[in-house]
Amino acid sequence: MIIKGNQHLEKTFVIEIKGLVQGVGFRPFIYRLAKSYNLYGWVENRNDGVAIKINCRATILDQFIASIKQNAPPASSIVSICFKSTDAENFTDFQIIKSRSISGKITDISPDMAVCDDCLYDLKIQKNRIDYPFINCTNCGPRFSIIRELPYDRKKTTMNDFEMCRDCEREYNDIDDRRFHAQPIACSACGPQYSLFYKNEIINDTEKIISALVKLIQNKKIIAIKGLGGFFLACNAVSEKSVSRLRKMKLREGKPFAVMFADIDAVKEYAFVDEIEEASLLSWKRPIVLLSQKKSLAPSVSNGLNTIGALLPYMPIHHLFFEKSDIHCIVMTSGNISDEPVIIDNKIASEKLSIIADAVLTYNREIYNRTDDSVVMVVNKKERILRRSRGYVPVPVNLTINAGDILATGAELVNCFCIGKDNQAIISQHIGDLKNIETYEFYCHTIEHFKKLFNFNPSLIVSDLHPDYLSTKYATETELKHVKVQHHHAHIASCMAEYNLDEKVIGVCFDGTGYGEDNCMWGSEFLICDLEESIRINHFDYIAMPGGDKATDEPWRMALAYLYNIYGYRFRELNLPFLANINPSSVYIICQAIDKKINSPLTSGAGRLFDAVAALINLCPYSKYHAEAPMRLESVIDKKIKTSYPFTFSSTISFNETIKNIIRDLKNTVPLPEISAKFHNTIISVIAVVVKETREKHNLNKVVLSGGTFQNKYILENIENLLLKNNFKVFSHQKVPTNDGGIALGQLAIAAKKRFISN
Ligand SMILES: [Zn+2]
Numbered sequence: 181m182i183i184k185g186n187q188h189l190e191k192t193f194v195i196e197i198k199g200l201v202q203g204v205g206f207r208p209f210i211y212r213l214a215k216s217y218n219l220y221g222w223v224e225n226r227n228d229g230v231a232i233k234i235n236c237r238a239t240i241l242d243q244f245i246a247s248i249k250q251n252a253p254p255a256s257s258i259v260s261i262c263f264k265s266t267d268a269e270n271f272t273d274f275q276i277i278k279s280r281s282i283s284g285k286i287t288d289i290s291p292d293m294a295v296c297d298d299c300l301y302d303l304k305i306q307k308n309r310i311d312y313p314f315i316n317c318t319n320c321g322p323r324f325s326i327i328r329e330l331p332y333d334r335k336k337t338t339m340n341d342f343e344m345c346r347d348c349e350r351e352y353n354d355i356d357d358r359r360f361h362a363q364p365i366a367c368s369a370c371g372p373q374y375s376l377f378y379k380n381e382i383i384n385d386t387e388k389i390i391s392a393l394v395k396l397i398q399n400k401k402i403i404a405i406k407g408l409g410g411f412f413l414a415c416n417a418v419s420e421k422s423v424s425r426l427r428k429m430k431l432r433e434g435k436p437f438a439v440m441f442a443d444i445d446a447v448k449e450y451a452f453v454d455e456i457e458e459a460s461l462l463s464w465k466r467p468i469v470l471l472s473q474k475k476s477l478a479p480s481v482s483n484g485l486n487t488i489g490a491l492l493p494y495m496p497i498h499h500l501f502f503e504k505s506d507i508h509c510i511v512m513t514s515g516n517i518s519d520e521p522v523i524i525d526n527k528i529a530s531e532k533l534s535i536i537a538d539a540v541l542t543y544n545r546e547i548y549n550r551t552d553d554s555v556v557m558v559v560n561k562k563e564r565i566l567r568r569s570r571g572y573v574p575v576p577v578n579l580t581i582n583a584g585d586i587l588a589t590g591a592e593l594v595n596c597f598c599i600g601k602d603n604q605a606i607i608s609q610h611i612g613d614l615k616n617i618e619t620y621e622f623y624c625h626t627i628e629h630f631k632k633l634f635n636f637n638p639s640l641i642v643s644d645l646h647p648d649y650l651s652t653k654y655a656t657e658t659e660l661k662h663v664k665v666q667h668h669h670a671h672i673a674s675c676m677a678e679y680n681l682d683e684k685v686i687g688v689c690f691d692g693t694g695y696g697e698d699n700c701m702w703g704s705e706f707l708i709c710d711l712e713e714s715i716r717i718n719h720f721d722y723i724a725m726p727g728g729d730k731a732t733d734e735p736w737r738m739a740l741a742y743l744y745n746i747y748g749y750r751f752r753e754l755n756l757p758f759l760a761n762i763n764p765s766s767v768y769i770i771c772q773a774i775d776k777k778i779n780s781p782l783t784s785g786a787g788r789l790f791d792a793v794a795a796l797i798n799l800c801p802y803s804k805y806h807a808e809a810p811m812r813l814e815s816v817i818d819k820k821i822k823t824s825y826p827f828t829f830s831s832t833i834s835f836n837e838t839i840k841n842i843i844r845d846l847k848n849t850v851p852l853p854e855i856s857a858k859f860h861n862t863i864i865s866v867i868a869v870v871v872k873e874t875r876e877k878h879n880l881n882k883v884v885l886s887g888g889t890f891q892n893k894y895i896l897e898n899i900e901n902l903l904l905k906n907n908f909k910v911f912s913h914q915k916v917p918t919n920d921g922g923i924a925l926g927q928l929a930i931a932a933k934k935r936f937i938s939n
C-alpha cells in the first residue's frame with residue numbers, strides 16, 4: 181500500500197453529480213481526473229447520476245470539483261454537484277466500480293453527437309480507421325438513434341449486430357483509451373459499412389463511394405443518404421437545376437431547404453453569422469441554424485425568403501465528402517415524400533427514394549429511433565429551439581414538481597409528446613403533423629418506444645382541449661384518467677416549466693390557432709395564469725375564417741374577411757390588386773358564407789391577421805406551406821422603419837384602423853417593406869400596451885411569451901427588448917419550441933401541478 185503525504189489532513193468525501201452524465205464518457209473522465217490529482221477512491225453510475233468517493237483535503241476537493249465542472253465531457257450536462265464528508269475510509273487506488281444500484285429507473289440517455297475532432301484526427305492516422313466513416317468514441321457518435329432499451333450497453337443497441345474485433349475490444353476495455361466503454365465502438369474490420377446503389381451497380385468500397393458521390397453531386401444528381409436518424413436527400417445547393425428538380429420530385433412546393441456547408445467559412449460566405457450562431461453551428465448538437473442570407477444560393481433553396489437554414493457536417497461521411505469535393509454547400513433535406521415521416525428503413529428507402537434520387541447511399545446498421553435535424557435560431561444572443569430532435573433529444577427538462585407517470589400527448593401540428601419520470605420531463609423527438617397517417621403511426625410507435633426505453637407506465641394522460649386532435653383521441657382511447665388543457669394555457673405553462681416558474685404571470689400567447697374555451701379558434705391570448713388555472717383577459721377581435729382550414733392555405737380569404745367586416749360590399753370600390761386575380765363569384769360566395777355563418781368559424785388567431793395583411797398587400801395571397809404568409813411578411817421588413825399603425829383596444833383589440841391605414845399606404849404606393857415594418861411594429865405596440873395595463877391592474881410583473889408567432893425573430897427581439905426597457909421580467913422559450921412542439925411540456929406541468937394540489 182502506498183502511503184501518501186499529508187494523509188492526516190485528508191477526509192473522505194462523497195460527491196454526487198446529477199444531469200446527463202451517463203453514456204457520455206463521464207466515469208473515465210472522472211477516473212483520469214482523479215489520477216491526475218493523485219486521489220484514491222472510486223466512481224460509479226447510480227440511478228440518478230454519478231457518485232464519487234475520495235480521500236482528499238478540503239482545498240483539493242474544491243479544485244477537483246472546479247475541474248469537473250470546467251473539463252466535463254462535451255456531451256455531458258451537469259445539473260448539480262453536491263458533496264459531503266462521510267465516515268473515513270481507506271483506499272489504495274482509484275477505481276471505476278461496477279454499478280451496484282442500476283435499475284430501469286435510469287432516465288438519462290445521451291442524444292446523438294457529431295463526430296469529434298479527435299476522431300477526425302484518428303480518421304487520418306489510425307490504421308484500422310483510415311477514412312472509416314463510422315469512427316466514434318466516448319465523446320461522439322450515435323446514441324439515442326441506436327438505443328433499444330436501458331441500461332445503455334452495446335447489446336441493447338443496434339450495434340449488437342456487429343461483433344467487436346480484437347483491436348476494438350482491447351480499446352473498449354482499456355480505461356486509458358478514448359474509446360473505453362464507447363458502446364458503438366467500431367473499425368473498418370468489424371463495424372458497419374456503407375453501400376452506394378447507383379444504376380445497377382453496388383459500390384461497397386469507401387474510397388470509391390466518396391469519389392462516386394463527388395461526381396454525382398457535381399453532375400447535378402440527387403442522392404439519398406442515410407444519416408444518423410433517417411435518410412436525407414442531397415444535391416448541389418448552387419445548382420438551380422438540381423434544386424428545382426429535387427423540389428419538384430419531393431412534392432415540396434415552397435418550404436425552404438436546409439443546406440450543409442463544408443465548414444464555418446463556407447457558411448460565412450453565404451450568411452451573416454454572429455458569435456452565438458457560430459457556437460450553435462459548431463456545437464456537437466449540430467442543429468440547422470436559421471441565418472440571414474448574405475449571398476444567394478440556387479434561388480429554389482430559400483424560395484424568396486431572406487434566410488438560410490445552415491448546418492455543418494456531423495457524420496464522418498460528410499467530412500470525407502467535403503474533403504474530396506470542391507463543392508462547399510449541398511442541400512440536405514429530409515428523405516421523405518411530402519409530409520410523411522423521414523424514412524429510416526433501407527428497403528423502404530430503396531423503394532420510395534430511388535424514384536426521387538439518382539443514387540441511394542445506405543449502411544447496414546439499423547436506425548431504431550428516428551430523428552430529424554433540429555432547427556434553432558438565435559434571438560437576443562440566445563439559442564432558441566424551433567424543432568427539437570437530433571442532438572437535443574432525449575435530454576430532460578427538470579421540473580420542480582413530480583410529474584411521474586404522466587403522459588402528455590401534445591398538439592396536432594409539429595407534434596412532440598412528453599413523459600414524466602419523477603421530476604423530469606422527457607420530450608419526444610419532433611414527430612410532425614399527426615393528420616398524416618404515417619406520422620400518426622410514428623407517434624404511436626414512439627410512445628411505445630418511450631414506454632420501454634424509460635420503463636414508463638402512464639397512470640394519467642393529458643391532452644389538448646380540441647376534440648378533433650388525433651392526440652386528444654389517442655388520450656381518450658387509453659381509458660386512463662384524462663386531463664384536458666386549453667392550448668394557449670399549455671403554451672404559457674411550457675415556457676414557465678422551462679424556467680421553473682410556479683406563480684401567477686402575465687401570459688402572452690400568439691399563434692395560428694388553438695381550441696378555445698368558448699369553442700372559437702383562439703390565438704392572440706393575453707392570460708393571467710399559473711400552472712393551475714388561466715384567465716383570458718384580452719384578445720384580438722374575433723373574425724370569420726371563411727372556409728375554415730382552407731383559409732390557412734388561402735390567406736386572401738382572411739384579407740377578404742377583414743375587408744368585408746370593415747367596409748361591407750364597398751370594399752370592391754377600393755380596387756385592391758390582390759382581388760384582381762380572384763374570381764368575383766368566389767368573392768361573393770365567401771361574403772355570403774360569412775353573413776350566413778356557413779363554414780366560417782370565428783378566430784382570434786394572430787397568425788390569421790398576419791395572413792390577412794400578407795394577402796392584402798398581395799405578397800402572399802396563396803400559401804404553399806404552413807406559415808408561409810407570416811414568414812414572407814417578416815422576410816421583407818425594412819428594419820429602419822420605426823413607425824406603426826393605429827389600433828383600438830378595450831376588452832378586445834381591434835385592427836380595423838390598422839387595416840384602413842395599410843390600404844391608405846397601398847394607395848400612396850408606400851413600399852411593401854415599410855408597410856410590413858409598420859404592421860410588425862403595431863403588433864409589438866399592442867403587446868406592450870396591454871401588458872402594461874395588466875401590470876397596473878393586477879400587480880404582476882413577469883411576462884411569459886409563447887406561441888408560434890414568436891418564431892418571428894423581429895417580433896421576439898423587439899418585444900423582449902421593449903418589455904425589459906419597461907422593467908418587466910420577460911421569459912421566452914429557449915430549450916423547448918415556442919410553436920406547438922412545446923405544448924406537451926406545458927400540458928405535463930399543468931397536470932402535475934393539478935395532481936399535486938388535489939393530493
Ligand atoms: Zn470521437
Ligand SMILES: [Zn+2]
Binds near residue numbers: 349
Ligand atoms: Zn474493430
